[in-house]
Amino acid sequence: MWGQPCLAYNIQALFDEESLARLADVQDRVRRRCGGIMRPTPPHTMHVSVFSIIPARWVSNDKEAIWKRLEPLVRQELSVEAANAVSIRFLEIRIAPSALILSTPHQPGPIHRLRDRLNALAASVDFPTQTFDRTHLTLARPDRDGTMDPAVVAEVEATPAVVDVQVRAIRLIRETVYPSLEIDVLA
Numbered sequence: 001m002w003g004q005p006c007l008a009y010n011i012q013a014l015f016d017e018e019s020l021a022r023l024a025d026v027q028d029r030v031r032r033r034c035g036g037i038m039r040p041t042p043p044h045t046m047h048v049s050v051f052s053i054i055p056a057r058w059v060s061n062d063k064e065a066i067w068k069r070l071e072p073l074v075r076q077e078l079s080v081e082a083a084n085a086v087s088i089r090f091l092e093i094r095i096a097p098s099a100l101i102l103s104t105p106h107q108p109g110p111i112h113r114l115r116d117r118l119n120a121l122a123a124s125v126d127f128p129t130q131t132f133d134r135t136h137l138t139l140a141r142p143d144r145d146g147t148m149d150p151a152v153v154a155e156v157e158a159t160p161a162v163v164d165v166q167v168r169a170i171r172l173i174r175e176t177v178y179p180s181l182e183i184d185v186l187a
Contacts, residue, residue: 001056001178002039002141007063008056008175009070009186011078011118013048013086013111019165020046026102026163027139030093033156037148038100038140045180048088048137050111050170051118051130056178070125075187077117078172086110086167088135093161095153102161103136111135114170138179 015023024043031040053074054063090102107115112132119129172187173180 003181004178006056006175006178007054008052008058008178009054009063009067009074010052010173010175010180011050011074011114012171012173012180013050013088013167014169014171015046016166016168019167020044022163022165023102023137023139026093026159026161030100030139030156030159033159034100034140034148034152037143037152039143040140041138041179042181045183046137046139047180048111048135048167051115053118053122056175070121073121073125074118074172077114077121078170078187080114080117086170088165088167090137090161090163090165093139093157093159094136095148095156098141099138100140100156101136102139102163103134105134107132107135108167110170141179 020043023046027040027043031038053070054067060066086108088108089104089106091104092102094101094103115130115132122129171185174184174186176182176184
């Protein structure tokens with residue numbers, strides 16, 4: 001879906017400039033180990049996906065109508081945590097089938113509480129809830145289909161990756177080009 005038009009509504013944690021620079025440094029170190037098989041996330045688009053209200057990959061002609069119904073409820077939940085300062089310490093690099101991620105098993109309090117409230121909201125309107133066992137951001141996505149050499153995976157996952165970042169804002173986002181290459185900040 002890279003670079004393709006989409007429609008999604010998400011809550012994203014956005015980083016300050018110093019944090020983006022530290023994340024870009026980790027991304028560069030990892031990219032050198034991966035060679036040309038991964039497409040890096042543009043640093044200015046890096047974020048933590050706190051909650052996907054209406055996912056990009058969900059196929060529906062009713063996304064806008066559903067969003068209009070959910071919007072006031074989502075904005076209310078977001079307003080509770082949006083002003084809280086959030087620091088995140090990422091601890092490890094992992095390669096999943098669809099992404100190379102920087103992650104931590106710790107969920108910062110404001111993110112954890114917001115996820116819990118949004119899951120309760122989703123359940124109340126008969127939407128599927130989401131399971132979160134970690135907080136992560138995407139450093140890169142595969143440039144092509146297929147599997148990576150296990151030796152490369154082991155080398156990449158062994159890359160030192162302790163990174164402290166500061167969230168500058170938790171925002172409601174309308175995503176129009178995947179993966180968050182073009183967005184509208186709604187709140």
